[in-house]
Amino acid sequence: MNRFSGALDRLGRAVLAGVEEMGKIILLFVSVLAWMFRPPFKLHNIFKQMEFVGVKSIFVVVLTGTFTGMVMALQGYHGFRMFSAESLVGGTVALGMTRELGPVLTSLMVTARAGSAMAAELGTMRVTEQIDALYVMAANPVKHLIVPRVIAGVLMVPLLTVVSDFTGILGGYFVGVHILGINSGIFIKNITRLVDLNDIYNGLVKAACFGLILSLIGCYKGFNTYGGAEGVGRATTEAVVLASIAILISDYFLTAIMF
Amino acid sequence: MIKLVDLHKSFGRQKVLDGLDLDIEDGKTTVIIGRSGGGKSVLLKHMIGLLRPERGQILIDGTDITKLNDQALNEIRKKFGMLFQEAALFDSMTVGENVAFPLREHTRMKEKEIRETVADRLRSVGLTGVEEKMPSELSGGMRKRVGLARAIAMRPQIVLFDEPTTGLDPVMAEAINRLIIDTQKNLNLTCVVISHDVRSIFEIGHRIAMLYEGKIIENGTPEELRASQNPVTLQFLAGSIEGPIRIM
Amino acid sequence: MFSLSSEAKVGLFVLVGLIILGYMSVQVGKQSFGLKKGYTLEVVFDSAAGLDRDASVQIAGVEVGRVESIRLKDGKALVRLRIVPNVKLEKDAIASIKTHGILGDKYVEIYPGTHGEAYLAAGEQISRTERQADIDRLLHQLGLIADDVRGVTSSLNRVLAGQAGEEAITSILTNTKALTRNLNHVIVSNEAALRAALENTRQLTGNLNRVVTRNDEKVGQVIDTLKSASREMEKTFAALSEITGGVNRGEGTLGQLVKDKGTAEKLNQTLASLQEVTQKINEGRGSIGKLVNDDETVRNLNEGLTGLNRYVNKAEQFRTFLSYRGEYLFDKSNAKSYLDLRIQPKEDKFYILGVVSDPNGRRTTKDVTVGGVTTRTEEWDRDGLLFNAQIGKRYKDLVLRGGLLESTGGIGIDYLTLNDKLKLSFEAFGFGRDRRAHLKAGAEYRLFRHLYLSAGWDDFVSDQDNRSIYGGFSIRFEDEDLKYMLTTTPIPK
Structure with a gap:
């Protein structure tokens, strides 16, 4: 009986902690919104973060995009061959990339690369009292540290998704046309036939949401770090795990709403 | 003038401040001594509003900062400078940018003026030509100097020092002590220093306060403290393991 | 070394990203705003099942237009086609819905009419359509054929498996009986349909009769006036x-x-x-004269209508x-x-x-x-x-x-x-x-x-x-x- 109530107790605490954390993240989002529109605007900070989140993620995004497109073409080909519908591979790759894999994989890669870095950077600043120093100098850390990162996330992830979509389709084209021998004209025709402008744009809207999620969670976890170097490590891990889960779950709901 | 009245603060079950009262005189250096982990840093963070007490008042020039909102608190904070334990320099910025940070944040100085002011502040802590260096390229002592330069960039009335000599070799510690004394004298600052470095205390402190079990148990000039018969103070100054201070 | 500021790098990246986005959008969006020109033609199909908006319209496999809209009109599908301007179709062109492969998409195939005929103008209708065997019907028929084949093979099997000729003959007779029963059934069911048709007609004339008798007085007047x-x-x-x-x-x-x-x-x-x-x-004399003698008239009318109906069925x-x-x-x-x-x-x-x-x-x-x-x-x-x-x-x-x-x-x-x-x-x-x-x-x-x-x-x-x-x-x-x-x-x- 005692053990049972203990388990209940732990379950309740876990749920409450989860809800509390979510509430805190939302509060952080609200204060980010509030500070975002309060001058002065430190454009240089934003550009630095955009460079870090966007420009420096290009390589990894191109890599994942290309190979995802390639493997989709390969897998799709074997499936479609059963129905003699190999020509649909192009459209399938393009549709899959623009709607789903482009935004999700890009966000996950950016989470791993930049979201974790945000958590680690802010975490280190927290444990080395740099955040306290900001407070002491009457400078708001949300404005100085979190706003530029969230802006960068929201703007750069969609842009990276465009790159990912494009290279994914290129990768699919390469495999489909040059390796599997699908007619290139039909391959491209099916892409333009099946993919709608809305597929691309909704994919980008999703990507922007994911960019918000990953930067917000990365910053939240870093900002609330405690416990020295170990704490920074923990915050980083938690940020990546939580952001990835949040991206995948919200992906479902965003898809349900949009498509 | 800083006046602390009946401060209470605890983390979890651990009581850190337990009805603490302390007056800090203007234009003097007050050193707060006490055990490691005894709540000295917590006390310091209360003074600048980084932590809020559960009970009690913190009066800065007569204003109780425990009741202030963020904006009003920021106005009070502009009177302060603080040198953190590890200097807390922003390691994404150069030394110059670090020192210029409060100037850029709160003044409308032109770039040229900022550059001149930064150079002046760095010179006043004995550094030249380090503006373009990154904090990670500096030694611990140099970092503290830069930290001090940043703390005094806005010409504050009060500067708080969180264990300024910890982690430094005796020579460097002595240099920092000198710097604190000189800066205090030159700028006529009110300084609050936290330390457990007994040698430094008597060198820089005009007044010395002993924090023990969440209260100030002694507060006086270095001479008064040296003559103190309080067993806790005696044991602390002597660095003895025999006495009322429990090791565990 | 050549180095760029953060701003420049971000700017370059944004530029490249937007160019790619624009390129993809134009490629994908082409179809929706590429064919605004051209003229429309209408076709009525019995069923436009599987045909979508923007489906291809082809002549001899060459795309000459797109399906612009599909609407219901009088229980049939009215399909509006947009044809590129330089393709002209003769009045007797034939339209049909076809399928790419077995599972492929539906498209509209047009057989251009006889050379020398007048061309269809914008907004006109392609009057001739051809019904295309769609997959469902094909499969249905295949299923029926399979049933028949199975029936044949199973009866064959019964004949061949029989040890004695007597058994074989018996089974043949059984089959024949079943066959004749089926035949009979077919006739009977047809007869019923026939009867139903006649019954409908009778009801109609019955109604007419009721109308006439109910208005007896007026009919009388009609007769009087007719006479004078x-x-x-x-x-x-x-x-x-x-x-x-x-x-x-x-x-x-x-x-x-x-x-x-x-x-x-x-x-x-x-x-x-x-x-x-x-x-x-x-x-x-004649039908108008007889129109007034109600019972007989109704019978005549009845016969007349039946004959009329037959005639209607033959030629509309x-x-x-x-x-x-x-x-x-x-x-x-x-x-x-x-x-x-x-x-x-x-x-x-x-x-x-x-x-x-x-x-x-x-x-x-x-x-x-x-x-x-x-x-x-x-x-x-x-x-x-x-x-x-x-x-x-x-x-x-x-x-x-x-x-x-x-x-x-x-x-x-x-x-x-x-x-x-x-x-x-x-x-x-x-x-x-x-x-x-x-x-x-x-x-x-x-x-x-x-x-x-x-x-x-x-x-x-x-x-x-x-x-x-x-x-x-x-x-x-x-x-x-x-x-x-x-x-x-x-x-x-």
């Missing part, structure tokens, strides 16, 4: 034949009008048969219309109603039977001879009905008709235009010695499917002050509608 009308007609036709005789000889303006020998001959024939018809009516040309026309005579503040049944056995030939209620009523003249002096008195029966019985023939846009017009002999000419929406007509009847002929000119315009508006000038050469501008409307139903109305309208007993 026919008496009147005799005289009318004497006059008419006189006129036609004149026309025949080529006298008068009307004679000149029909001087062309072919027309005159046709008119002559028409009038001859008209005379025959009216003669019969006069004698109380046979059409019957029932129309009501109301005309308000402005100058006389009075209304005139027409109820006509128009039977059209061929596209260019029709008969009109009907009654007219004239506010003037029916005119009867009595010659009373008193002491060698004959006095003619005119009487007007205000409740009297007038009759229409006309035969007509259409030559392209011109319709010539003649016969009984408002219980007097007369002729009419109609000119149809605007896809038969507008009818201009001229009628001349009531030629009498004692008064001028009744001339009527008017126009009728089709507003909706069943509704027509009309206006004109009635009796405009009248010497009895009867001339009047009129305006009115008419409702016209085809027999399909009539049948439907009669069978669904509950008739109180």
Whole structure:
């Protein structure tokens, strides 16, 4: 009986902690919104973060995009061959990339690369009292540290998704046309036939949401770090795990709403 | 003038401040001594509003900062400078940018003026030509100097020092002590220093306060403290393991 | 080393990203805004299942357009195609819905028509479609075939597996019995269908009968008026034949009008048969005469309708219309109603039977001879009905008709235009010695499917002050509608 109530107790605490954390993240989002529109605007900070989140993620995004497109073409080909519908591979790759894999994989890669870095950077600043120093100098850390990162996330992830979509389709084209021998004209025709402008744009809207999620969670976890170097490590891990889960779950709901 | 009245603060079950009262005189250096982990840093963070007490008042020039909102608190904070334990320099910025940070944040100085002011502040802590260096390229002592330069960039009335000599070799510690004394004298600052470095205390402190079990148990000039018969103070100054201070 | 600021790097990245996005958008979006030019054509398919908007339209496998819209029209699919401007299609082009492969997308294939035919203009309809075996039907038929094959093989199996011939014969006999039973079943079920069809017809005539009996009194009146009308007609036709005789000889303006020998001959024939018809009516024989003997009439009508239906099934040309026309005579503040049944056995030939209620009523003249002096008195029966019985023939846009017009002999000419929406007509009847002929000119315009508006000038050469501008409307139903109305309208007993 005692053990049972203990388990209940732990379950309740876990749920409450989860809800509390979510509430805190939302509060952080609200204060980010509030500070975002309060001058002065430190454009240089934003550009630095955009460079870090966007420009420096290009390589990894191109890599994942290309190979995802390639493997989709390969897998799709074997499936479609059963129905003699190999020509649909192009459209399938393009549709899959623009709607789903482009935004999700890009966000996950950016989470791993930049979201974790945000958590680690802010975490280190927290444990080395740099955040306290900001407070002491009457400078708001949300404005100085979190706003530029969230802006960068929201703007750069969609842009990276465009790159990912494009290279994914290129990768699919390469495999489909040059390796599997699908007619290139039909391959491209099916892409333009099946993919709608809305597929691309909704994919980008999703990507922007994911960019918000990953930067917000990365910053939240870093900002609330405690416990020295170990704490920074923990915050980083938690940020990546939580952001990835949040991206995948919200992906479902965003898809349900949009498509 | 800083006046602390009946401060209470605890983390979890651990009581850190337990009805603490302390007056800090203007234009003097007050050193707060006490055990490691005894709540000295917590006390310091209360003074600048980084932590809020559960009970009690913190009066800065007569204003109780425990009741202030963020904006009003920021106005009070502009009177302060603080040198953190590890200097807390922003390691994404150069030394110059670090020192210029409060100037850029709160003044409308032109770039040229900022550059001149930064150079002046760095010179006043004995550094030249380090503006373009990154904090990670500096030694611990140099970092503290830069930290001090940043703390005094806005010409504050009060500067708080969180264990300024910890982690430094005796020579460097002595240099920092000198710097604190000189800066205090030159700028006529009110300084609050936290330390457990007994040698430094008597060198820089005009007044010395002993924090023990969440209260100030002694507060006086270095001479008064040296003559103190309080067993806790005696044991602390002597660095003895025999006495009322429990090791565990 | 060449180095860029953060701003420059981000700017470059944004630029490249936007260029890629723009390129992809244009590529993908091409189809939706690429084919705004070109013209549209319409096709009606029985089913457009699987066909989507923006599906391809092809000639010989070359894309020449897209499907612009698919809508339901009269239970069929109206598909609008947008064709590129430089492709022209002949009037007899054929459209069909086809499929790429087994599971591929549907598209519209067009077989261009014969070379030299006129081209279809924008907005016109491709009238010929070809039904395409779709997968469902194909599979269904395949399933039936498979069943048959299995039946054959299983019976074969039974025959071959039988050890003794007796068994084999027995099974063959069983099969045969089953077969004959099936055959019988087929016949029986067909018979039932046949019966049902007949039953429907009987119900229809039953309804008609009820309508007739319910309005017994009115029918009686109809008979009365018909009788006196026919008496009147005799005289009318004497006059008419006189006129036609004149026309025949080529006298008068009307004679000149029909001087062309072919027309005159046709008119002559028409009038001859008209005379025959009216003669019969006069004698109380023929269908109108029998119309009044209710039971027998109904039976005759029944048979007639059955034959009619058969005829309709064979050739869909046979059409019957029932129309009501109301005309308000402005100058006389009075209304005139027409109820006509128009039977059209061929596209260019029709008969009109009907009654007219004239506010003037029916005119009867009595010659009373008193002491060698004959006095003619005119009487007007205000409740009297007038009759229409006309035969007509259409030559392209011109319709010539003649016969009984408002219980007097007369002729009419109609000119149809605007896809038969507008009818201009001229009628001349009531030629009498004692008064001028009744001339009527008017126009009728089709507003909706069943509704027509009309206006004109009635009796405009009248010497009895009867001339009047009129305006009115008419409702016209085809027999399909009539049948439907009669069978669904509950008739109180």
